[in-house]
Amino acid sequence: MGRKARFNKDHFVDAALKLLAEQGPAAVTMAAVAGESGAPIGSVYHRFVSRDVLLAELWLRIVGSFQRGFLETLKRDDGLNAALHTVRWVRKHPKEGRVLLLHRREDLASGEWPDDVKERAEGLTREINEEIRSFTLRLYGRSTRQHLLRVTFALIDVPYASVRRHLEAGNVPPKAIDDFVKDTYFTILGRES
């Protein structure tokens, strides 16, 4: 085999997450990631070919974690709880929430991604698009641009908005916003949805 590893990918991704959530993108230097992990820089590069790929990995991990629960609920046809999932997930994962909702992927990992990373990203996007589409279909019997817009607004955009300013301020989203999300959900998609 070879020498026993003291550090693995997760160590570095965790460190990057912490830095990114607490101090923003500029603070995520390779030296800082190494420092935060108590590792030498070389070990970071031993696991990730570049900073971009490290951040891509972090991003995918977060999106995956978020989407898993969201899609599960949506597949159960439980739109309301899918909408509420964002709020709940963020309360449970404040650091991840900050990264997901306060930053754009392109501003973090700007360069080219290796193929496998690109594919994982596309997979996640495809998955959510498909599920939104089929939920829309079940709800309205068709999924025109207008229908999709409406569903996306209630299921994603509003929950996102409800939570953003509190993450920005470093606070846990207050209890009250669940009701905002819920009320908006019914207003936009109807009581029966």
Place this chain on the structure above:
Amino acid sequence: MGRKARFNKDHFVDAALKLLAEQGPAAVTMAAVAGESGAPIGSVYHRFVSRDVLLAELWLRIVGSFQRGFLETLKRDDGLNAALHTVRWVRKHPKEGRVLLLHRREDLASGEWPDDVKERAEGLTREINEEIRSFTLRLYGRSTRQHLLRVTFALIDVPYASVRRHLEAGNVPPKAIDDFVKDTYFTILGRES
């Protein structure tokens, strides 16, 4: 006096805006700003002591432009149109909209700001907070944390959310979202507001 100026602050702020809106924060280098303006780097530094201050200026200009209309409408006690102002303003100012809604101030101009810039920023923040507060007061007779939360959600967060994904995609926000914003507004703040 001295030599006639070929370039003024606005030239460079405009160039920075274009770069930022079209290619993101990383593309706004001092060299790029100079290049985009057809000016030498020296002239940029003649107007702005640092990149941070240039971006601060850009940010303040945009926030000011947005807030002006928003506050005017709100002062008229026309909450609904204040909410809709975001959508309309973004349609009219797509580049500025992208900057305002897709980026965080701290991620753009991270360093220390000179006092005058800091004061202008605080002035804008104070102004909007006060106006939101007095609108809330007029609407509910008091302005507790809960009331403010509710008003902020309907007036700022939801409009923001309704527009964001379309800016991200480089599109003009479609017509339909005005209705989403409106319906949500009434749901959250009541018909009489």
Place this chain on the structure above:
DNA sequence: GACGTATTAGAATCTTTATTCTAGAATACA
């Protein structure tokens, strides 16, 4: 027309980070 000043010009320098490279260490296994 000489002078002071605001500006343009852009080359040179400084900093900050990512990335590369060379050595050394630890482990499994033949």
Place this chain on the structure above:
DNA sequence: TGTATTCTAGAATAAAGATTCTAATACGTC
């Protein structure tokens, strides 16, 4: 024990960009 292999270490290098500096230019005024 010898050897291939996987990691750790961290110094050296390279690149990108911000910032500084020195000179050269135009304009208004005296």
